[in-house]
Amino acid sequence: QVQLVESGGGLVQAGGSLRLSCAASGRTFSNYAMAWFRQAPGKEREFVAAISRSGSRLFYADSVKGRFSISRDNAKNMVNLQMNSLKPEDTAVYYCAADGRDGVTSFRAYDYWGQGTQVTVSS
16 A cells, blocks of 8 residues: 655645645555646546656646646655646646556556645636
């Protein structure tokens, strides 16, 4: 089992920045690719960004490319999502997820999830 706990969400004005963090515990963190997903009310959970087990490969949804940056620290069992130039359409609950395979962007493939953290961007 892998336990994931997100933090860092909040309310921010459009154009602002937030940094989300996800702390992992349980099994060996470096064995898992990590990802961020988000879900807005009435919408399906969507892929935001992913990082490979080694941290050398990064994957982003087109909607966040150039604005969001994912990183991980395997020594601290942490994965972060730096979100810049936020837009009202980025408003959602953001979830951290873990999977044993690199490059997976479908939420259905992920086995482990955090409880989510709310991000609200006002216009």
